Amino acid sequence: MDIVKNETSAGGLFAEESAGKVDRGEPAIAEAENPPRAKARLKPIDRRQMVMRTIDMERLVEADHPVRAIWEMLGQVDLNPFMRGVRAVQGRPGQATVDPRLLASLWIYAYSEGISSARELSRMCEYEPGCQWLTGMGTVNHHTLSDFRVEHKEAMDGVFAEVLGLLSAEGLVELKRVTLDGTKVKANAGRDTFRREERIQKHLELARKQIEQMGDPRSDVSSQRTAKAKERVLEEKKQRLEQALEELKRIQETKPDKEKAEVRVSTTDPEARVMKNSDGGFMPAYNVQVSTCVVHGIIVDLQAVQGGSDRDQLMPAVDRLEEKLGVPGQMIADAGYTSHPNIESTANRHIDLIAPVPEGSAKPQRYEERGIGSGFHNEAFHYDSAADHYVCPAGKTLKPSAKNRFVGRIQIRYQARPSECKACPFRDKCCPNARSRRITRSQDSETVKAFIAKMQTEEAKQIYRQRPQVAEFVNAWIKDKLGLRQFRLRGLAKVQVECLWAGLTYNIQQWIRLCWRPRVAAA
Numbered sequence: 001m002d003i004v005k006n007e008t009s010a011g012g013l014f015a016e017e018s019a020g021k022v023d024r025g026e027p028a029i030a031e032a033e034n035p036p037r038a039k040a041r042l043k044p045i046d047r048r049q050m051v052m053r054t055i056d057m058e059r060l061v062e063a064d065h066p067v068r069a070i071w072e073m074l075g076q077v078d079l080n081p082f083m084r085g086v087r088a089v090q091g092r093p094g095q096a097t098v099d100p101r102l103l104a105s106l107w108i109y110a111y112s113e114g115i116s117s118a119r120e121l122s123r124m125c126e127y128e129p130g131c132q133w134l135t136g137m138g139t140v141n142h143h144t145l146s147d148f149r150v151e152h153k154e155a156m157d158g159v160f161a162e163v164l165g166l167l168s169a170e171g172l173v174e175l176k177r178v179t180l181d182g183t184k185v186k187a188n189a190g191r192d193t194f195r196r197e198e199r200i201q202k203h204l205e206l207a208r209k210q211i212e213q214m215g216d217p218r219s220d221v222s223s224q225r226t227a228k229a230k231e232r233v234l235e236e237k238k239q240r241l242e243q244a245l246e247e248l249k250r251i252q253e254t255k256p257d258k259e260k261a262e263v264r265v266s267t268t269d270p271e272a273r274v275m276k277n278s279d280g281g282f283m284p285a286y287n288v289q290v291s292t293c294v295v296h297g298i299i300v301d302l303q304a305v306q307g308g309s310d311r312d313q314l315m316p317a318v319d320r321l322e323e324k325l326g327v328p329g330q331m332i333a334d335a336g337y338t339s340h341p342n343i344e345s346t347a348n349r350h351i352d353l354i355a356p357v358p359e360g361s362a363k364p365q366r367y368e369e370r371g372i373g374s375g376f377h378n379e380a381f382h383y384d385s386a387a388d389h390y391v392c393p394a395g396k397t398l399k400p401s402a403k404n405r406f407v408g409r410i411q412i413r414y415q416a417r418p419s420e421c422k423a424c425p426f427r428d429k430c431c432p433n434a435r436s437r438r439i440t441r442s443q444d445s446e447t448v449k450a451f452i453a454k455m456q457t458e459e460a461k462q463i464y465r466q467r468p469q470v471a472e473f474v475n476a477w478i479k480d481k482l483g484l485r486q487f488r489l490r491g492l493a494k495v496q497v498e499c500l501w502a503g504l505t506y507n508i509q510q511w512i513r514l515c516w517r518p519r520v521a522a523a
C-alpha cells in the first residue's frame, strides 16, 4: 500500500508527519516530493517442488558432540552378549539385524536427553542430528528399540561392569570412600490397582471364563486379527493376575495370621510396593539403592529393591560392591542405614562406616498406657553404675532381673521387689498395673561405643558433610536430567534394567565431562 496517498491510515500519516514532510494543507506538494514506490518483490515459496540435498553426515554434529563420545565408549565394550539369539548370520539369507552398538548408543543418548520412550526415540531418529549421525540417517523401529532395552539384563550387567572397568583404568573409580543412598522411583502402576486376595481371585476367574468363551479365532476369518489381539490381551491379563496372586501369597507368608487378609498387591505391577516418598505421601514404587564413589562421583552400584526401608540395604550393597570391584574402605550413609547390626557388620568387614549415631534402641515409653504419673518416669530413677542398680524415688533399689542380647547391644531389665512396691505409698503413681516397677536399660557393645565416639570427632563430621553433595546429587541427576521419575517397565527384573541404563548413561556423561576429548575434528 502507498503510505503517502493513504491519508486515512493513522500509521502512514503519523509516519509522514513525524518525519516533517507532510503539510496537511498542501497534499499535492507532498506527493510531488515523495513519488509512490513500486510494490516490493519477495522471494516466492514453492512447496510443490521436490528437493534433493547433499548431506555430509560427519557435519551433522560438532566434533565435541556427546554422540561421538558415546559411540567411542561403546566401541571399547564387548557387546557380543547382546548378539545371543540373533539368527541373521553372514552367508545366509534373511534380514540383517541392527548393530547392538547402535541400539545401545541410541538409548544412552536418549536417556542423556531425558527421553525414555522407545516411540519417541524412534521418531528422533528421523529428525534429531545426534540420532541421525548415529544411525547414518537410517531409521530404527520402536519395537526393536523397546525389545533391545528390556531383553538383555545380563548383557547390561556386563556392559555396566565393563564401563566401570574402563573408567577405573582412567583413574575415575576408587573405593576408598563410597556413599550409599536410596531413592524411591514410582512404579508403572497406580495406587488404585492394589487389591486383596478375594478381588484378585474374582478378576482371575473372570479372565479365565472370558478366554474359554472366546472360541477358536480361526473360525471367523474376517475377524481373525481382532480376535487374536483380544485373546492376547486377555491372556496377558490372566498371567498378570496369576503373578499377582503368587506375589500376594509370598507376602502373606511373611505376615502374622491376623494381617494376612489385609495384604494387597498391584494387579498391574505385582512386584511394586507401596512406599513412603520424600514428601511424606505413599506411592507404588521401587527403592533404588545407589552407591557412588566420592572422588569423581561415579556410580559403582545401582540396584532396585522392593524393601522400602534402607536399614536392610547397607550390607547387600557392600556384598555387591565386593563381588564386582572390591571391599570399600569407607561407606557414608544417612541415618536410615544406621543400626546396631550394621555398625557391627561393617566393623567385622573392616569397613569404616560414617553415619549418624543410631537413636536410642529402647522402645518409646508408654507411661500413660501403664498408668505412670509424671513424677515417676524413668528419669526420676537414679542409676548407680558402680552397684549396677537403680534407686527409685522412695529410696528402694531395682536390681537386674533379665538380660537380652542383640547384635551390638545388650538390654538389661531392672526390677523392684514386689513386697516393697506393694507397701509403697507411691504405688498408684509408679506401677498401678504391675506387681512391681521395671526399668529397661540398653547397653551398647564396645564396637558401637567406638562408633559413637568416632562420630563425635570433627574429622568424621567433616567426611559426613560430603554425603549430600555426592549421593543426593546423583539421585537428583538421575531423576531430573535422565527422567527416571517413574519406571516405564514393570516387574523387579525389568526396572533393574531401566536403572542400569540410567546408571550407565550417568557414568558415561561423567566420563565425557572429566576425560573425553574429541579425537577427530568434524570435517
Ligand code: SF4
Binding pocket: 392, 393, 394, 395, 396, 416, 420, 421, 422, 424, 425, 426, 427, 430, 431, 436, 437
Ligand atoms: S512403687 Fe516401688 S519402685 Fe515405685 S517408688 Fe514405690 S517402691 Fe519405688
